[in-house]
Amino acid sequence: MRRVCSSLSAVVLGLCLSAASAHATETGDVAKGEALFNDCKGCHMVGEGAKNRVGPHLNMLFGRKAASLEGFRYSKSLARAGANGLEWHADTLSQYIENPRSFASGTRMSYRGMKDEADRVNLLAYLRTFSDDPSNIPEADPTATGTDHTVDPEILALEGDVEYGEYLSSECTTCHQTSGGDDGIPSIVFWPEEDFVTAMHAYKDKVRPNPVMQMIAGRLNNEEIAALAAYFKDLEE
Amino acid sequence: MKLNRRSFVGAVAATTLAAPMVRAAGHGKPRVVVVGGGAGGATAARYIAKDSDGAIDVTLIEPTRTYYTCFFSNLYIGGFKSVSDIGHTYGTLASEYGINVVHDWAVGVDRDAKTVTLAGGATIGYDKLILSPGIDFIDGSVAGWDISAQNAMPHAYKAGSQSELLKAQLMAMPEGGTYMMVAPPNPYRCPPGPYERVSMVAHYLKNNNPTAKIIVADPKAKFSKQGLFEEGWNNHYAGMIDWIGEEFGGGNVEVDPGAMTVSIDGEVTKADVCNVIPAMKAGRIAEIAGVTDGNWAPVNAVDMSTKADPDVYVLGDASQQGDMPKSGFSANSQAKVCANAVRGALTGSRVFPAKFANTCWSLIETNDGVKVGATYEATDEKIAKVDGFISATGESAEVRKATYEESEGWYTGITSDMFG
Numbered sequence: 250m251r252r253v254c255s256s257l258s259a260v261v262l263g264l265c266l267s268a269a270s271a272h273a274t275e276t277g278d279v280a281k282g283e284a285l286f287n288d289c290k291g292c293h294m295v296g297e298g299a300k301n302r303v304g305p306h307l308n309m310l311f312g313r314k315a316a317s318l319e320g321f322r323y324s325k326s327l328a329r330a331g332a333n334g335l336e337w338h339a340d341t342l343s344q345y346i347e348n349p350r351s352f353a354s355g356t357r358m359s360y361r362g363m364k365d366e367a368d369r370v371n372l373l374a375y376l377r378t379f380s381d382d383p384s385n386i387p388e389a390d391p392t393a394t395g396t397d398h399t400v401d402p403e404i405l406a407l408e409g410d411v412e413y414g415e416y417l418s419s420e421c422t423t424c425h426q427t428s429g430g431d432d433g434i435p436s437i438v439f440w441p442e443e444d445f446v447t448a449m450h451a452y453k454d455k456v457r458p459n460p461v462m463q464m465i466a467g468r469l470n471n472e473e474i475a476a477l478a479a480y481f482k483d484l485e486e
Numbered sequence: 487m488k489l490n491r492r493s494f495v496g497a498v499a500a501t502t503l504a505a506p507m508v509r510a511a512g513h514g515k516p517r518v519v520v521v522g523g524g525a526g527g528a529t530a531a532r533y534i535a536k537d538s539d540g541a542i543d544v545t546l547i548e549p550t551r552t553y554y555t556c557f558f559s560n561l562y563i564g565g566f567k568s569v570s571d572i573g574h575t576y577g578t579l580a581s582e583y584g585i586n587v588v589h590d591w592a593v594g595v596d597r598d599a600k601t602v603t604l605a606g607g608a609t610i611g612y613d614k615l616i617l618s619p620g621i622d623f624i625d626g627s628v629a630g631w632d633i634s635a636q637n638a639m640p641h642a643y644k645a646g647s648q649s650e651l652l653k654a655q656l657m658a659m660p661e662g663g664t665y666m667m668v669a670p671p672n673p674y675r676c677p678p679g680p681y682e683r684v685s686m687v688a689h690y691l692k693n694n695n696p697t698a699k700i701i702v703a704d705p706k707a708k709f710s711k712q713g714l715f716e717e718g719w720n721n722h723y724a725g726m727i728d729w730i731g732e733e734f735g736g737g738n739v740e741v742d743p744g745a746m747t748v749s750i751d752g753e754v755t756k757a758d759v760c761n762v763i764p765a766m767k768a769g770r771i772a773e774i775a776g777v778t779d780g781n782w783a784p785v786n787a788v789d790m791s792t793k794a795d796p797d798v799y800v801l802g803d804a805s806q807q808g809d810m811p812k813s814g815f816s817a818n819s820q821a822k823v824c825a826n827a828v829r830g831a832l833t834g835s836r837v838f839p840a841k842f843a844n845t846c847w848s849l850i851e852t853n854d855g856v857k858v859g860a861t862y863e864a865t866d867e868k869i870a871k872v873d874g875f876i877s878a879t880g881e882s883a884e885v886r887k888a889t890y891e892e893s894e895g896w897y898t899g900i901t902s903d904m905f906g
Contacts (some may be wrong), residue, residue, distance in 0.1 A: 382809070383809040383860065386709070387876075388874060393865055393870030415712025416826055419661045420819065425899055427893075431895070434899060445611070460858055461875070464861055467870070
């Protein structure tokens, strides 16, 4: 991005920089997390050849049902949580590590808890590297937190911007045909702007079903939805 | 500085007039050369040509005149699509978008002179080079198999004549025969692809050769959508499919294409059809261009430019970008981010934040479709997964049918997006 910007005018540079600064952040610092894991090593193993010790091994931890490793004797408390559907993901792991006893009062994990949120994020980023890679298993847990572009003032100012809408629309046209064809996937061209905006917000709020659209609309802000509506309203092809 | 749309556009127009932004070194129009006319390359060429309105000279180099999509080629094997359904030509890209389509092999890249050499002898200069060559196979990754064995034991992992060969072999199987698949190690093109293929082969056999068996030797301990596939195999094809994963020696495989035998962890089986999907690497031109590191080409997440050269971009399967699976949908998504950045660099057009998405649909049995999808963003390190979803086990028949219909709509959408 820096290189692309270097040859552009100051105005465009502003937009580029804001775009660059709005990158998603990876969930934590792996190296710092590895250092923090020293506190856990007394009981837990992770990595190649890791086995259950005092605590269960932590390979393939993300997405694992709680208390589900064969051959490890869990506390009743965690076994019950697992039976009730608890799965380990970034959010549940963070809550557990912050204060194990408050999360599962009968847990055998004799650890006071990691109070600092940044530490927990780094530790979990390190542990995440020993679970499935989304490039091989697309349904594996995320590795970063999404960006909310509502914080980009330049983009915010571009209300109903047809050119931005055209760029964003390229994500829609992977499935929706610009010709208006509607076999299996509905047409989205020539919609009144208001209907388009209403539908997209209904997906964003998960009122309308369809996980693909909920996911796509979920990361579009108000201005981006307006830009798309403005573009599709009188699409020429 | 506060901008509204009008002043923003006005400012851009003013600066553009004052200093026309053309990064074309010593010649007229800036030139983009795209190598590979699949989901990455065709999309990138089309978007750059379409959005630059003639301001950029776009050349697309693709050896085949009819391109067969790898996505939906399993549905051809299952009998749900004909081979012509998955074939596409480049006429519209040339006639409607003014793209200079060259049917030849790119055999050399000189990154200092900024030229691409073709097998036919021609040399084409570029300001920006986009490589989207897909995959090649690693000879020897399956003991006993190399590319010269592809007629006896087809991979059918590049669509077209290989798909037709595998289907012909499947149809010629003796009653109660054995179909074997050697599944690939990570990372490879289309994570659910081998398992959708198993489903489609099972669909064909169930209707035409119901006592036949399918054996899959897999070097992996698990695979994408495994719970969904296993549920479907159990519901539709009970007793027909035997999946041998890493734990049971699925990675310890040797094939003999002459004798048509497969040894799995020392146990030798005679195969009537043997579908070997070897380990993969970036298409050869990426290696020739010197932008690979190991098997793949590392790229910057914001624009798909290579770590090795800011004027050379790699899209799709050949790239090493982070969390996105190697899929046609991913390549198409990456192509649009790349096209936006390349156009910005060459003409000063606006460059918007990189956003990526992927969805993989798989068909398990007639009207039993499943899907997995995610959204991704550029971090400083890689393209990172930020959100996603997957079909649930136990979904109703209506939901599964709608999912399959959605995949058909997507196919029409993405192929229009690629080929115009």
